[in-house]
Amino acid sequence: xxxxxxxxxxxxxxxxxxxHPIDAFPVTIGRGYTNQIILxxxxxxxxxxxxxxxxxxxxxxxxxxSVNGLRTADDGKTVKNLPLHSGGKFRxxxxxxxxxxxxxxxxxxxxxxxxxxxRLASPYIALAAGVVVLLALALDFFLANIDxxxxxxxxxxxxxxxxxxxxWAGIWSFVSRIVFxxxxxxxxxxxxxxxxxxxxxxxESSEWLEFLVPNSHxxxxxxxxxxxxxxxxxxxxHLSYASGMRWTSRLYAGLLVxxxxxxxxxxxxxxxxxxxxxxxxxxxxxxxxxxxxxPARSLDQFMSRTAPLKKELDQLLQKAQTTQR
Amino acid sequence: MxxxxxxxxxxxxxxxxxSEHVVKIEVVxxxxxxxxxxxxxxxxxxxxxxxxxxxxxxxxxxxxxxxRIEITNTGGQTSQATVLGVDVVYDLAVLxxxxxxxxxxxxxxxxxxxxxxxxxLGHPRDLGLTIVEGTYNGLLQHTLYPxxxxxxxxxxxxxGGPTVTQAGSVVGINVSTQGEQISFLVPVExxxxxxxxxxxxxxRTAASFLPEVGRQIHAYQSSYLAKTFVGAMPTLALGPYExxxxxxxxxxxxxxxVRRKDLPYAVVNHDCSTDDxxxxxxxxSSGIVRFNHQLLSTGELNPMRFFSxxxxxxxxxxxxxxGNEEEVTSFRCETRNxxxxxxxxxxxxxxxxxxxxxGLFDAMLRVAPVGSRNAGLISTLSLxxxxxxxxxxxxxxxxxAIKWRR
Numbered sequence: 119x120x121x122x123x124x125x126x127x128x129x130x131x132x133x134x135x136x137x138h139p140i141d142a143f144p145v146t147i148g149r150g151y152t153n154q155i156i157l158x159x160x161x162x163x164x165x166x167x168x169x170x171x172x173x174x175x176x177x178x179x180x181x182x183x184s185v186n187g188l189r190t191a192d193d194g195k196t197v198k199n200l201p202l203h204s205g206g207k208f209r210x211x212x213x214x215x216x217x218x219x220x221x222x223x224x225x226x227x228x229x230x231x232x233x234x235x236x237r238l239a240s241p242y243i244a245l246a247a248g249v250v251v252l253l254a255l256a257l258d259f260f261l262a263n264i265d266x267x268x269x270x271x272x273x274x275x276x277x278x279x280x281x282x283x284x285x286w287a288g289i290w291s292f293v294s295r296i297v298f299x300x301x302x303x304x305x306x307x308x309x310x311x312x313x314x315x316x317x318x319x320x321x322e323s324s325e326w327l328e329f330l331v332p333n334s335h336x337x338x339x340x341x342x343x344x345x346x347x348x349x350x351x352x353x354x355x356h357l358s359y360a361s362g363m364r365w366t367s368r369l370y371a372g373l374l375v376x377x378x379x380x381x382x383x384x385x386x387x388x389x390x391x392x393x394x395x396x397x398x399x400x401x402x403x404x405x406x407x408x409x410x411x412x413p414a415r416s417l418d419q420f421m422s423r424t425a426p427l428k429k430e431l432d433q434l435l436q437k438a439q440t441t442q443r
Numbered sequence: 444m445x446x447x448x449x450x451x452x453x454x455x456x457x458x459x460x461x462s463e464h465v466v467k468i469e470v471v472x473x474x475x476x477x478x479x480x481x482x483x484x485x486x487x488x489x490x491x492x493x494x495x496x497x498x499x500x501x502x503x504x505x506x507x508x509x510x511r512i513e514i515t516n517t518g519g520q521t522s523q524a525t526v527l528g529v530d531v532v533y534d535l536a537v538l539x540x541x542x543x544x545x546x547x548x549x550x551x552x553x554x555x556x557x558x559x560x561x562x563x564l565g566h567p568r569d570l571g572l573t574i575v576e577g578t579y580n581g582l583l584q585h586t587l588y589p590x591x592x593x594x595x596x597x598x599x600x601x602x603g604g605p606t607v608t609q610a611g612s613v614v615g616i617n618v619s620t621q622g623e624q625i626s627f628l629v630p631v632e633x634x635x636x637x638x639x640x641x642x643x644x645x646x647r648t649a650a651s652f653l654p655e656v657g658r659q660i661h662a663y664q665s666s667y668l669a670k671t672f673v674g675a676m677p678t679l680a681l682g683p684y685e686x687x688x689x690x691x692x693x694x695x696x697x698x699x700x701v702r703r704k705d706l707p708y709a710v711v712n713h714d715c716s717t718d719d720x721x722x723x724x725x726x727x728s729s730g731i732v733r734f735n736h737q738l739l740s741t742g743e744l745n746p747m748r749f750f751s752x753x754x755x756x757x758x759x760x761x762x763x764x765x766g767n768e769e770e771v772t773s774f775r776c777e778t779r780n781x782x783x784x785x786x787x788x789x790x791x792x793x794x795x796x797x798x799x800x801x802g803l804f805d806a807m808l809r810v811a812p813v814g815s816r817n818a819g820l821i822s823t824l825s826l827x828x829x830x831x832x833x834x835x836x837x838x839x840x841x842x843x844a845i846k847w848r849r
Contacts, residue, residue: 260748261747261748261751262748262751263748263751264707264708264744264748264749264751264752264755265706265707266705266707329780329789330780332778332779332780332789333777333778333779393773394767394768394772394773395773395774396764396765396766396771396773396774397774398774398776398791398793398807399774399776400776400777400778400791400793400809401778401791402754402757402758402778402789402791402809402811403754403789404750404753404754404757404789404811404813404819405750405754405813406746406747406749406750406816407813407814408814409786409787409813409814412780412787412813412814413780414779414780414781414782414787415779415780415781415782416781416782417781417782417783417839417842417843419779419781420777420779420781420790420792420842421835421838421839423777423779423792424777424792424831424834424835424838426777427775427776427777427792427794428794428831430775431772431775431794431795431796431804432796434772434773434775434795434796435772435796435798435801438768438772438798439798442769442798
């Protein structure tokens with residue numbers, strides 16, 4: 119026969135440490151060996167409380183005249199007796215107890231993230247990804263550097279970058295450890311590597327776009343939203359292994375973080391543009407390509423851009439004259 | 444020996460005879476009573492008008508509410524002066540002080556020979572009135588407007604002072620120096636002309652001179668830029684390019700090359716600049732036209748790496764020009780890929796406007812041809828204190844002058 123219910127002894131964090139099945143009432147609880155439930159808490163009396171069932175089937179906890187009394191679990195108030203419902207808690211001495219029956223609801227099942235990606239995320243694959251990123255960073259460094267460079271120098275800077283990435287993945291793993299009790303380090307590191315590779319590719323592409331189509335608002339917007347998307351997706355992916363959020367919440371979190379970053383940089387950009395400066399901000403990107411394929415304006419078209427430039431300078435002049443007056 | 448004796452007898456005489464007509468000019472900040480500028484001037488006619496340099500009194504003209512002019516004669520008496528007229532192009536100004544003065548220095552155009560001994564008077568670095576000997580070395584040949592080369596030491600503070608012959612006749616007005624006894628004078632004819640067209644009494648406020656300064660600069664820059672990058676001009680072969688050089692006789696050009704063993708690329712520089720410029724204010728001048736061709740080439744770097752260098756050098760020009768918020772606006776730029784007759788270039792045009800002299804601009808045009816895999820050129824034209832029409836006209840003429848060698 120199934121028990122009527124369970125008395126659970128909870129640890130300070132609220133987790134169940136011992137669970138006693140109850141087959142009949144009354145149940146006595148205390149430090150003495152005469153009790154059905156024996157507690158090792160020195161602040162509990164040998165015979166502390168008894169749980170009895172009324173004829174109506176209601177349960178009541180009664181204090182048996184203990185030294186430290188019976189307390190409610192929520193606010194710690196001392197009471198003589200306490201009605202006990204399914205899922206209800208009470209405190210004696212330093213121990214919290216809970217009574218549960220078949221009708222007590224349990225928390226939703228947590229998802230164990232052992233999916234296809236997790237099976238791929240073995241330490242070997244993470245290591246291989248690290249090597250790929252290292253090579254990509256080294257190539258990028260080599261192409262951007264115009265001195266005669268040694269292999270050691272080409273590798274050193276990317277190694278520093280890889281170490282930073284490892285630390286970044288480590289911080290996420292720490293969060294995973296707290297939330298799930300598992301590190302998921304390989305997963306976090308793979309996500310970091312993927313974000314880095316995509317960023318490298320994206321930066322190079324946006325430079326080419328800026329070269330092909332200079333002064334274009336569309337290219338500018340694409341590069342801003344591209345970086346934001348990379349950031350949002352990587353936050354989303356990290357959160358998948360570091361939080362129990364639903365996918366929509368993770369998406370919102372990712373978007374929120376990237377929007378915050380865009381917002382801050384947009385404000386800085388705007389403030390810098392409004393501030394007086396003697397520096398000329400033009401786009402000096404050039405790339406090696408056959409000039410035949412480079413889209414270009416005619417000289418007349420270029421010279422026609424000087425009129426809007428003059429208009430901007432007249433607006434700046436007007437603003438300067440009003441503020442100086 | 445005769446010359447030495449001559450020198451011993453005449454210099455003290457000249458100082459004794461003429462120094463009383465020379466005054467110290469100070470531009471004083473009204474609030475703090477701090478001296479902002481120190482210069483020299485001299486009485487130039489019977490109406491007791493004083494001639495000095497425009498740059499000595501320019502602060503007052505730009506901010507009349509903040510400054511006043513004080514003149515001190517050799518007797519140590521001080522009075523406040525007003526501006527009667529300016530000639531920005533020749534860097535001259537005519538002042539008037541209420542205190543009466545007897546006598547003046549003779550201003551007359553005279554023919555003198557190279558090597559003639561001249562005497563310059565002034566207050567170098569506020570150390571008291573000084574007389575400096577030197578020689579007349581004719582008019583400068585490569586400048587758009589004539590300047591006298593005076594071989595003698597003119598120092599800051601002597602600006603606006605007279606340089607006279609033994610007879611006391613003014614030959615020129617001290618204006619600038621390059622050090623090492625190389626000094627420049629404004630020919631006296633310009634001072635005579637300015638006195639002729641300037642009123643004898645002051646009827647204008649200092650503030651009303653600013654638009655006049657603007658008009659004079661406008662007229663000046665349009666006259667000399669009309670002759671720049673026009674018609675047949677010499678070209679320079681640099682790598683695969685054929686480029687303009689010395690676009691007018693008043694330009695000077697020079698070149699240098701960097702070929703260091705430790706660098707995997709080579710740089711050749713060719714610079715041209717006008718010597719003529721006019722002083723607008725302490726941080727601004729007008730009429731300077733400069734251009735620079737920088738050829739980059741490599742036999743060692745692959746195209747991707749070479750273009751990292753090329754792009755980096757192209758961006759490096761983002762270093763600004765000097766200037767402050769009261770005088771100029773920020774720069775605004777336009778960048779485009781442009782198809783010229785011989786090939787395609789990345790081209791950026793940046794400009795800013797003068798706030799106190801609206802309609803005058805500083806501008807920079809930067810051109811970088813694309814298409815070559817191991818050679819690049821960064822060609823930069825900078826203009827200061829020119830009208831927008833001239834920014835456009837010169838940018839166009841400059842771009843048209845860039846050619847490819849076939």
